[in-house]
Amino acid sequence: MNLHRLLRKRAEAGRPVRVAVIGAGKFGSMFLHQAPRTPGLHVLGIGDLSVPRALAALARIGWAEEASAAPDAATAAKTGCTWLTEDSLALIASPEVEVVVEATGDPAAGLRHARHAIRHGKHVVMVNVEADVLAGPVLAREAAAAGVVYSMAYGDQPALVAEMVDTIRAGGFTIVAAGKGTKYLPHYHASTPETVWDFYGLSAEQAQAGGMNPRMFNSFLDGTKSGIEMAAIANATGLAPPEDGLAFPPCGTGELPTLLRPHNEGGILPRKGMVEVISSLTRDGREIPDNLRWGVYVVFEGETEYARRCFAEYGVATDPSGRYAALWRPYHFIGLELGVSVASAALRREPTGCSESWSADCVAVAKRALRRGEVLDGEGGATVWGKCIPAARSRQSGAVPIGLAHGVALARDLPAGSLVTEADLMPRAAGGAAAEAIAMRAALAGA
Template sequence: MNLSRLLAARAAAGRPVTVGVIGAGKFGAMFLAMAARSPGIHVAVIADLAPARARENLTRIGWEAERSAATSLDHALAGGATFVTDNAALVNDPRIEVVVESTGNPAAGIRHALAAIAARQHVVMVNVEADVLAGPLLAAKATQAGVVYSMAYGDQPALVCEMVDTIRAMGLPVIAAGKGTKYLPVFHASTPETVWGHYGLTPEQAKAGGMNPQMFNSFLDGTKSSIEMAAIANATGLLPPEDGLAFPPCGVQDLPHILRPRAEGGILPQKGMVEVISSLERDSRQVVGDLRWGVYAVFEGETDYIRRCFSEYGVHTDSTGHYAALWRPYHLIGLELAVSVASVALRREPTGMSEAWRGDAVATAKRALKAGEILDGEGGAMVWGKCIPAARSLAAGALPIGLAHGVKLLRDIPEGAVLRQADVALDAAQDAVRLRHEMESQARPLLAAE
């Protein structure tokens, strides 16, 4: 609990942490709004495919025009300003300590992470899609290079990892951990054309708000939840359910009751799992005490003494007193990202990191698909991402959702089926495909031995 002090010391010494941001969309803009308020952080360069749009976002979040008026990276570093460019390679200047990758594009995220690691820069991977596609291998490459690869604090996976780590550091076993979301089974079939009705909006309202239908559909159709739970599994060792998340309706008052082993009255096949809870009952009624925006962890009191302490100090437990829960009702997304930047730069410690390949988010057909169709990827109308164990994904040769965009189907796929990599025409020369296959090859003997 000393990051603010360390940042203040760097500011006082005239050596703020230098940062390069790739992608100035919603998450990136939220971080930039806060970075401008921290003298210990200097965002020296912002790379975005649309610099004009990036500048519009900077104006919207309250940046003064002169703050982003630098005409070069040298100018920015010399004067404490920011250079806005469409050239992501400029972020890999050796004077930049931390690269924040927030494009949301898995192929681009992997490419940018590899470039940063090669340049001996710390990586804060906001792009959880890229992290789930090949994060364990990226983390290993960063460690070999002597730099830190980290999840993004403020996003739910990193917050869950922090909660799990804290509970384990106490000596308590974690039984389940995850997040809340709005979920009904019918949402798996949602498309960018139908998504706004599920949010209670008209297409016109959504367009006026600048809302991206494919991105919002990913949150609704279960894909984003699956990606995030796979990331948590890879970072913590908690396991995904064998055939995907159950999304049980659950309020915070029922966390230790529902998220306990099936043999003891809960829904878990075993102890130590990731799961997402729904803010809607299956009949669409709002769950009482829902955790739609938050994160949780359920843990176990293994002895009579520990359980008595739970009782004495008002810890929220199930009726037996054996299982207890902690939760956080919301997350602040990019407003919290400076915690990751400070942690990797000043303590050389990630705020969550993929350690091993344990979970995957695999492309699953929303409808019957025909050979020759081009997949439209995460949040699209054709596939959604299902969270399954990495061992099952590897055995099936499953197609990760991060590679399910812009590729041609080679055969017909029935509705509800998990797609295989052999079902599509992948370009083995692409960095994302190459790195994914490298990770699979390294994981194969390890997963086979488990």
């Protein structure tokens, strides 16, 4: 309970935590909205591929125009203003920067930015879960060797789940299941950027007016984002994904400890210690009244009669046996909470979740029958969606991670529902950030 106190001390000393934000999209904008309201934080710079686009984002969240007028990092540090630049690597390398927030959503760019930050002695808060799932454990090792923090982003669901898992484990309990809720039906896997707004009950015009990216929202809908986030949680906690991907069982909060227990005790889990996503809809499309669409949960075990009696005495939600209990948070604040990670990295030198091992992967699956020569369009696109499977299965099959299933052509026809493997692809183009991402991925798979 000391982050706010530590931030105030930095503010009073005139030494705010200076932050570089890479990517002024939705998540980055939410953090940028809150940062000026947080004592002891200073957004020193914003790196984006388009400064005009970043300025438009700042206008939407209410930034004063003069607040983003610094011509360089040194001036920003002296004046308390913010430097906007399209040269993210130069911003990251600036001596004044203490923490780098990577929020581009591009996995290859995210890995490059994070690695550049680590080499320059900066802490990294990785909003870019796509990059983390692609090679996060490699970055975590490099950060540890460099003496800096590599962290998940608080406010996003993986970090919140990791926190809950850590809290329950620190209390001496065994985690049975952990994950999040979402709106899911099986046919969502076939959704494309052209059809996505129908599922959200919006017109394309309404979505555009709200600044909503169809590929991003399609990734939320088609199961890819859920697969990525569960892989990140598995890699941070050591929990396991189901062998053939997430089941997305319909489940309300009242059912959590009953449904998410081992199958031989009346639940659906293959065993204890799993990640899973629960659906806010029944399979016939009805909304579950106590759904957890926006939230996160853990199910844990009272292993002794005394612990189970305490559960009953204090109104803990349990299954009928009283052995399995659940704790949940009904919603998350996305980038509005990101300052927790920034402060934790800079002031406590602790991550709010971090990839420790390669336990799970999110791999590309054909949305429809694909023909030889078709070019995969990656996360949120029309050709593939991302399924969370064990890392061992991914390695053994040579599966293509969803983060590398973009801009590469198929060497053969693939039926709908098939796992895309490296053997199915034509040779990739050499060079650039993608080549670095492929090399880091190879280092992870070979470890």
